[in-house]
Amino acid sequence: MGRRLARVSQSATLDQLATRLKAKTARLGVIGLGYVGLPLAVEFAREGFSVLGIDLDPRRVEGVNRGRSYIPDVPSDDLLQLARAKRLRATSSPGELGALDAIIMCVPTPLRKTREPDISFIVAAGQDIAKTLRRGQLIVLESTTYPGTTDEVILPMLEARGLTVGRDFALAFSPERIDPGNTRYTTRTIPKVVGGVTPTCRKLGGLLYGQIIRTVVPVSSTKVAEMVKLLENTFRAVNIGLVNEVALMCDKLGLDVWEVINAAKTKPFGFMPFYPGPGIGGHCIPSDPMYLAWKARAHGFEARFIELADQVNRYMPHYVVEKIARALNARKKALNGSRMLLIGLAYKKDVNDTRDSPAFDVAQALRERGARVAYHDPYVPTAQLSGVTVRSTPLTSGQLARSDAVVILTDHSNVDYELIRRRAPLIVDTRNHYRGQAGRLARVVKL
Numbered sequence: 001m002g003r004r005l006a007r008v009s010q011s012a013t014l015d016q017l018a019t020r021l022k023a024k025t026a027r028l029g030v031i032g033l034g035y036v037g038l039p040l041a042v043e044f045a046r047e048g049f050s051v052l053g054i055d056l057d058p059r060r061v062e063g064v065n066r067g068r069s070y071i072p073d074v075p076s077d078d079l080l081q082l083a084r085a086k087r088l089r090a091t092s093s094p095g096e097l098g099a100l101d102a103i104i105m106c107v108p109t110p111l112r113k114t115r116e117p118d119i120s121f122i123v124a125a126g127q128d129i130a131k132t133l134r135r136g137q138l139i140v141l142e143s144t145t146y147p148g149t150t151d152e153v154i155l156p157m158l159e160a161r162g163l164t165v166g167r168d169f170a171l172a173f174s175p176e177r178i179d180p181g182n183t184r185y186t187t188r189t190i191p192k193v194v195g196g197v198t199p200t201c202r203k204l205g206g207l208l209y210g211q212i213i214r215t216v217v218p219v220s221s222t223k224v225a226e227m228v229k230l231l232e233n234t235f236r237a238v239n240i241g242l243v244n245e246v247a248l249m250c251d252k253l254g255l256d257v258w259e260v261i262n263a264a265k266t267k268p269f270g271f272m273p274f275y276p277g278p279g280i281g282g283h284c285i286p287s288d289p290m291y292l293a294w295k296a297r298a299h300g301f302e303a304r305f306i307e308l309a310d311q312v313n314r315y316m317p318h319y320v321v322e323k324i325a326r327a328l329n330a331r332k333k334a335l336n337g338s339r340m341l342l343i344g345l346a347y348k349k350d351v352n353d354t355r356d357s358p359a360f361d362v363a364q365a366l367r368e369r370g371a372r373v374a375y376h377d378p379y380v381p382t383a384q385l386s387g388v389t390v391r392s393t394p395l396t397s398g399q400l401a402r403s404d405a406v407v408i409l410t411d412h413s414n415v416d417y418e419l420i421r422r423r424a425p426l427i428v429d430t431r432n433h434y435r436g437q438a439g440r441l442a443r444v445v446k447l
């Protein structure tokens with residue numbers, strides 16, 4: 001890379017790109033209009049840029065163009081206003097990519113069934129960009145991926161066009177840190193890490209994000225930027241794994257893990273609270289550390305913390321089922337034939353994202369043991385439970401009273417917990433929603 005820097009200097013077209021970014025006249029594109037791409041596209045459009053969103057899903061394209069949001073953090077009114085002002089438009093065709101000045105890739109990075117990285121979406125989006133790559137374009141990858149993806153996978157595809165990075169076009173990696181459902185920290189206020197293939201790439205990447213984000217954190221390479229994101233999410237996965245293990249230990253020791261954590265967090269330094277739960281879910285925390293473990297393995301290094309945390313976290317849904325079985329047993333009931341009402345299918349509070357949610361593992365394990373499973377989730381009207389389409393059950397006194405146990409898996413804000421408390425014969429509370437009441441209320445069993 002050092003030799004490359006010595007040979008090339010920024011072209012006039014990249015200078016023009018910088019000018020257009022500062023003047024907010026640059027035409028921007030966002031590939032992948034999901035939980036990450038849509039809020040980002042909206043922020044740039046709000047700032048006055050003309051933004052084109054590209055997504056393979058025709059429902060998402062139509063949603064954006066008609067002002068119908070499918071992401072809870074993005075209000076439909078905002079989409080409508082931006083669409084009317086012709087600031088934000090969506091298409092499913094990559095045909096206009098060549099006309100854009102900067103293109104940000106926000107496509108999924110799931111795991112294969114073998115739990116290895118599946119970067120096929122990044123490759124497909126990169127190929128679309130490569131087909132029409134021209135001088136003066138800035139390309140940024142935001143999808144979470146293993147260190148080396150930008151340099152080793154995307155760069156060769158783009159340079160195959162005969163253009164030189166850092167001189168003719170710019171390439172950067174900037175990890176997305178958005179936390180869906182979090183109203184305190186948003187796209188604009190979360191600092192943005194940017195690494196470029198060359199210093200020019202880093203500078204242009206920083207300039208792009210500096211238009212909408214208060215703090216840009218430049219780092220020395222795309223690999224560092226890729227690794228930053230994996231460190232952040234591995235930190236979460238490992239700490240959640242640790243606290244889940246502590247929860248299992250406390251159960252054996254007859255201690256209330258929540259009381260322990262709440263007292264520990266009064267220490268003003270050197271301790272950061274994490275909370276146990278029915279397992280981890282979503283597109284990031286269960287998968288991202290596996291990207292890192294895979295890359296480390298390719299270099300002959302075994303990421304032991306990651307593997308161990310993964311094992312503990314994946315056991316949690318089964319522990320919840322054991323906890324339910326024990327609670328029923330204490331009431332002389334069996335899981336077999338019992339009616340279970342699960343509260344919250346989404347993987348976390350106040351979002352509609354059910355990807356990899358541990359609630360599905362709980363539901364599956366309950367069904368395997370003969371329980372009859374229904375669910376209530378205001379964000380998830382229908383879902384596939386063990387291959388069958390099921391509708392969210394309205395939360396009524398009758399429904400609650402008919403259940404043998406109500407299991408709180410995700411503690412959305414807009415659920416009537418008071419009604420549950422009054423009517424459910426047994427509550428298994430994996431989120432400590434009824435904090436303080438479990439001891440006094442024999443019907444509430446905590447994790």
Ligand SMILES: NC(=O)c1ccc[n+]([C@@H]2O[C@H](COP(=O)([O-])OP(=O)(O)OC[C@H]3O[C@@H](n4cnc5c(N)ncnc54)[C@H](O)[C@@H]3O)[C@@H](O)[C@H]2O)c1
Pocket residue numbers: 031032033034035036037054055056057060106107108109121124125142143144145176177178179180283284
């Ligand atoms: N969801 C989060 O909270 C979060 C937070 C930080 C980072 N990330 C990372 O951001 C990336 C995107 O995640 P997401 O949750 O927004 O995913 P998502 O599934 O919600 O959205 C991705 C979109 O990309 C579209 N797409 C896929 N391939 C495409 C292609 N070739 N051309 C055009 N569109 C294409 C899909 O149709 C989908 O709408 C992932 O790498 C993820 O790990 C996600």
